[in-house]
Amino acid sequence: DMRPIYTAATVQAAELAMEAFSETWNAKAPGAVLAWRNAWEDFTPFLAFTPEIRKVIYTTNQIESINYQLRKITKTRGSFPSDEAAIKLVYLGIRNIETTRGGELGTGTQGWHQALNAFAVQFPNRLPL
Known part of the structure; x- marks a missing residue:
């Protein structure tokens, strides 16, 4: 099985970073925040590596x-x-x-x-x- 195993701390840290990014940039660049949110499910598998x-x-x-x-x-x-x-x-x-x-x-x-x-x-x- 080549699927990576997630570590809760890594995904949790990414979620916290995403929230901070959203708070900082949502007013200035809502499209960028939306792009990250839409790609979140594609992004999180990389965190297992x-x-x-x-x-x-x-x-x-x-x-x-x-x-x-x-x-x-x-x-x-x-x-x-x-x-x-x-x-x-x-x-x-x-x-x-x-x-x-x-x-x-x-x-x-x-x-x-x-x-x-x-x-x-x-x-x-x-x-x-």
């Missing part, structure tokens, strides 16, 4: 880096002669990114080794040694 695992889950730096690399190769072209030509260019761009980035070690994600250790502790006997 250790901070090291959470960081790897929510870090977007790698995704943004890959998007930047793909934008770099596609922005100079006004259009593509076909969908197949666009797909080939993106494929070649991704292939080149993969050969220059971390590969097997978590695609170069900062904090990956700490997260890997946390995964090994939280989910024993699931990772090869």
Whole structure:
């Protein structure tokens, strides 16, 4: 079972922080408060993971880096002669990114080794040694 186990203190702390956030920002940015409240059920499962695992889950730096690399190769072209030509260019761009980035070690994600250790502790006997 890969579902994480919640700790009451963590969820409770998040609820208290949400209330403080709501009190501070509801008058100035009610949309932001509403967005958090609407996403609460999607957010709380992440609280069951250790901070090291959470960081790897929510870090977007790698995704943004890959998007930047793909934008770099596609922005100079006004259009593509076909969908197949666009797909080939993106494929070649991704292939080149993969050969220059971390590969097997978590695609170069900062904090990956700490997260890997946390995964090994939280989910024993699931990772090869």
